[in-house]
Amino acid sequence: MSQIYDRVALIGLGLIASSMFWAIKRAGLAGEVTGYARSDATRETARRIGLCDRVCNTVQDAVEGADLVVLCVPVGAMGAVAQEIAPVLKPGATVSDVGSVKRHVIEAVLPHIPESVHFVPAHPLAGTEHSGPESGFAELFDNRWCLLVPVDGSEPDAIARLRALWEGMGANVDEMDADHHDLVLAVTSHAPHLIAYTMVGVADDLRRVTDTEVIKYSAAGFRDFTRIAASDPTMWRDVFLTNKDATLEILGRFTEELFALQRAIRTGDGEQLFDYFTRTRAIRRGIIDAGQDTDAPNFGRGTTST
Amino acid sequence: MSQIYDRVALIGLGLIASSMFWAIKRAGLAGEVTGYARSDATRETARRIGLCDRVCNTVQDAVEGADLVVLCVPVGAMGAVAQEIAPVLKPGATVSDVGSVKRHVIEAVLPHIPESVHFVPAHPLAGTEHSGPESGFAELFDNRWCLLVPVDGSEPDAIARLRALWEGMGANVDEMDADHHDLVLAVTSHAPHLIAYTMVGVADDLRRVTDTEVIKYSAAGFRDFTRIAASDPTMWRDVFLTNKDATLEILGRFTEELFALQRAIRTGDGEQLFDYFTRTRAIRRGIIDAGQDTDAPNFGRGTTST
Numbered sequence: 001m002s003q004i005y006d007r008v009a010l011i012g013l014g015l016i017a018s019s020m021f022w023a024i025k026r027a028g029l030a031g032e033v034t035g036y037a038r039s040d041a042t043r044e045t046a047r048r049i050g051l052c053d054r055v056c057n058t059v060q061d062a063v064e065g066a067d068l069v070v071l072c073v074p075v076g077a078m079g080a081v082a083q084e085i086a087p088v089l090k091p092g093a094t095v096s097d098v099g100s101v102k103r104h105v106i107e108a109v110l111p112h113i114p115e116s117v118h119f120v121p122a123h124p125l126a127g128t129e130h131s132g133p134e135s136g137f138a139e140l141f142d143n144r145w146c147l148l149v150p151v152d153g154s155e156p157d158a159i160a161r162l163r164a165l166w167e168g169m170g171a172n173v174d175e176m177d178a179d180h181h182d183l184v185l186a187v188t189s190h191a192p193h194l195i196a197y198t199m200v201g202v203a204d205d206l207r208r209v210t211d212t213e214v215i216k217y218s219a220a221g222f223r224d225f226t227r228i229a230a231s232d233p234t235m236w237r238d239v240f241l242t243n244k245d246a247t248l249e250i251l252g253r254f255t256e257e258l259f260a261l262q263r264a265i266r267t268g269d270g271e272q273l274f275d276y277f278t279r280t281r282a283i284r285r286g287i288i289d290a291g292q293d294t295d296a297p298n299f300g301r302g303t304t305s306t
Numbered sequence: 307m308s309q310i311y312d313r314v315a316l317i318g319l320g321l322i323a324s325s326m327f328w329a330i331k332r333a334g335l336a337g338e339v340t341g342y343a344r345s346d347a348t349r350e351t352a353r354r355i356g357l358c359d360r361v362c363n364t365v366q367d368a369v370e371g372a373d374l375v376v377l378c379v380p381v382g383a384m385g386a387v388a389q390e391i392a393p394v395l396k397p398g399a400t401v402s403d404v405g406s407v408k409r410h411v412i413e414a415v416l417p418h419i420p421e422s423v424h425f426v427p428a429h430p431l432a433g434t435e436h437s438g439p440e441s442g443f444a445e446l447f448d449n450r451w452c453l454l455v456p457v458d459g460s461e462p463d464a465i466a467r468l469r470a471l472w473e474g475m476g477a478n479v480d481e482m483d484a485d486h487h488d489l490v491l492a493v494t495s496h497a498p499h500l501i502a503y504t505m506v507g508v509a510d511d512l513r514r515v516t517d518t519e520v521i522k523y524s525a526a527g528f529r530d531f532t533r534i535a536a537s538d539p540t541m542w543r544d545v546f547l548t549n550k551d552a553t554l555e556i557l558g559r560f561t562e563e564l565f566a567l568q569r570a571i572r573t574g575d576g577e578q579l580f581d582y583f584t585r586t587r588a589i590r591r592g593i594i595d596a597g598q599d600t601d602a603p604n605f606g607r608g609t610t611s612t
Contacts, residue, residue: 076576125523125525126525129590144525145522145523145525147523174522183515184515184519184520184523185523187508187509187512187515187520187528188509188519188520188523188524188527188528189523189527189528191505191508192505192527192528192530192531193527194564194567194568194571195501195505195564196527196530197567197582197583197586198560198563198564198567199497199498199501199560200586200589200590201563201582201585201586202493202497202556202559202560202563203493203494203589204585204586204589205559205563206493206556206559209489209490209493211589211592213490213494214490214493214494214589215589215592215593215596215598216451216480216596216598217431217451217453217490217491217494217495218494218593218596218598218599219431219432219450219451219598219599221494221495221498221499221502221534222493222494222495222498223593223598223599224498224502224530224531224533224534225498225530226586226589226590226593226599227530227590227599228527228530229583229586229587229589229590230586230587230590230591231583233579233580233583233584233587234580236579236583237576237579237580237583238576240571240579241571241574241576241579244571244572244574247571248568248571248572250508250512251564251568253508253511253512254504254505254508255561255564255565257504257507257508257511258500258501258504258557258561261500261503261504262554262557265500265546265547265550265553265554266550266554268547268550270382270543270544270547273539273542273543273546273547274539274540274543276503276507277503277535277537277539277542277543278539279507279510280503280506280507280510280532280535280536281535281536281539283506283509283510283517283520283521283532283535284435284506284532284533284535284536285536286517286521287521287524287529287532290521290522290524292521292522292524292525292529293524293525293529293532293533
């Protein structure tokens with residue numbers, strides 16, 4: 001793979017940025033990768049583990065001279081960071097981001113982008129329940145989707161270059177408009193996360209079922225919810241606050257459907273339950289066929305079990 | 307490991323029974339294991355893959371002379387099977403089951419058990435999203451919990467022997483009363499399953515978000531729900547119909563909590579969301595510490611990815 005950018009700046013050094021760094025290095029996609037994190041501890045960790053070619057003490061140092069600047073901070077912090085870096089952005093550079101919500105990010109960031117700079121929002125659909133600079137790995141994006149959400153006036157050349165970077169990091173790339181992105185993600189990610197958080201919270205609250213029991217006997221389904229509900233609290237708070245309408249719409253739909261199934265349970269309507277469960281099984285088959293999961297039975301243990 | 311029973315009969319040859327067979331063989335826990343399934347196709351498959359030492363064409367043949375009979379059929383079918391086998395049960399034998407609901411199974415099965423036979427209900431907390439005779443494997447119960455739910459008058463010797471069998475198959479064993487079992491499982495398994503089924507159903511219904519998109523972009527959280535929602539429809543229909551009260555109680559609690567979080571989103575209460583998400587993260591840590599999952603990041607791909 002040949003070099004796509006001379007210099008890439010990663011702002012915010014969590015799971016996504018650290019995985020981007022290792023994936024960029026794996027394929028030799030950039031001449032130099034600079035990095036910046038607001039916290040001293042994160043910058044120290046990054047230096048210790050060799051994350052980024054150069055870790056800078058100010059966001060301006062990291063951004064100066066970069067051909068591509070990727071905002072990898074929580075969605076709620078994007079606007080402030082864009083404002084900070086605007087004066088030092090190199091003419092002709094591209095600014096992108098990795099936020100899970102796109103309409104809000106565009107509204108918060110775009111006003112700060114100088115005319116001479118391109119803005120191409122993006123969202124890699126990849127992650128784990130871990131966070132922080134040490135959680136990244138080069139394979140995170142392999143065979144995962146990255147959605148590019150160009151704004152009015154995004155230059156085709158700037159889009160094509162960013163696409164090449166993501167493909168070089170192993171991802172498949174699609175383009176989508178911001179509102180549709182936010183609705184699709186509300187269904188596939190945002191609503192499921194809130195539901196998982198809620199169920200784990202309910203289990204925690206129930207005093208008749210002790211914490212120990214819930215944890216001991218989690219293998220029966222609950223465990224998958226706790227994995228989802230272990231994701232970064234700051235990131236998720238921002239997602240819900242900034243994709244409010246779509247998330248609330250899907251949750252409303254979910255509650256309606258849940259009430260219908262509760263009623264089927266209460267009235268003993270086995271046929272309705274059976275038909276419903278049969279239909280959902282087919283969706284799982286579709287996901288395996290689409291290569292977004294394997295058919296290997298998951299019973300909660302990695303191969304390097306401890 | 308030494309032999310615990312001369313002859314074990316497995317009634318119903320799905321995921322649990324087939325895993326029990328391979329686990330019993332792995333440790334040499336029984337002299338002979340007979341098997342029976344109602345469907346011709348399942349019996350044929352069992353014979354072809356060497357599942358059970360002897361596959362019988364009638365349930366009575368499988369049960370006759372057995373020291374332990376394990377009912378591995380859906381919860382709703384347990385009573386009818388118990389009635390069928392009652393006349394041929396060997397005096398001194400033990401009948402057990404692997405149903406996910408215990409109060410209902412006890413009410414359905416116990417009236418049919420002859421005085422000379424012991425009844426010790428059990429529930430292994432292990433499974434995958436696969437079902438059928440070919441889905442079993444010897445390691446399914448390793449380091450998983452099996453809950454024994456003795457009834458009034460269960461003989462200590464019969465309980466101890468069944469415990470030894472489950473420990474021999476790799477499980478950790480606990481005892482619990484039926485009502486408490488049904489409540490704990492409503493929290494850790496039954497409610498989470500209904501919620502996952504519902505969310506997958508909602509995604510399927512949304513016409514503005516095409517099926518293809520939901521499947522393509524499932525990696526962001528939704529995929530874990532589809533795994534849970536791919537479980538056997540018959541088994542789960544029966545679970546909800548027979549653990550109705552506890553499941554509905556937990557779902558009511560869940561809805562209440564979900565409404566509170568929806569309200570926090572609507573009113574923009576970031577602090578409440580952040581605190582909630584921070585609390586649920588701790589539960590995940592507890593599960594890893596308890597050895598019921600590993601810390602390995604799960605991003606949806608087995609090690610033998612295709």
